[in-house]
Amino acid sequence: MDFSADSSYLQVSTGSYKRQVYEVPSGKQLVDQAVIDRITWATWTSVLGDEVIGIWSRHAEKADVNCACVSHSGINLVTGDDFGMVKLFDFPCPEKFVRTTFGMITTTSTVDIRVLSCFSRGHMMEIFSSINL
Numbered sequence: 001m002d003f004s005a006d007s008s009y010l011q012v013s014t015g016s017y018k019r020q021v022y023e024v025p026s027g028k029q030l031v032d033q034a035v036i037d038r039i040t041w042a043t044w045t046s047v048l049g050d051e052v053i054g055i056w057s058r059h060a061e062k063a064d065v066n067c068a069c070v071s072h073s074g075i076n077l078v079t080g081d082d083f084g085m086v087k088l089f090d091f092p093c094p095e096k097f098v099r100t101t102f103g104m105i106t107t108t109s110t111v112d113i114r115v116l117s118c119f120s121r122g123h124m125m126e127i128f129s130s131i132n133l
Contacts, residue, residue, distance in 0.1 A: 005040040019048040044070035054098030
């Protein structure tokens with residue numbers, strides 16, 4: 001669940017793999033894609049949306065990528081998947097089948113991930129990853 005930078009909107013990803021955006025505080029679902037495209041998000045933890053199409057590999061199934069988090073600077077995206085991989089992408093990554101900048105293997109599946117700090121590409125990125133043991 002993510003709020004827009006001005007706290008006027010909320011985005012969620014459903015169990016049926018749909019991204020839904022709601023107005024705050026009315027709770028009315030926003031369906032106008034042009035309006036949704038202009039929203040600036042304060043955070044991004046969704047694995048769905050045009051901004052993250054590139055995180056899906058050519059052979060991925062819907063449930064393979066479990067979690068995502070954009071860095072505070074808004075330029076990097078970290079994902080976790082069913083194969084225990086933690087991957088780093090540029091954000092946004094709207095092109096299909098983007099190669100990862102960095103990948104590491106954890107154990108079993110990664111169910112939640114957060115970027116704690118990000119100094120610069122190639123230097124240091126501190127990542128918190130919850131592992132489903």
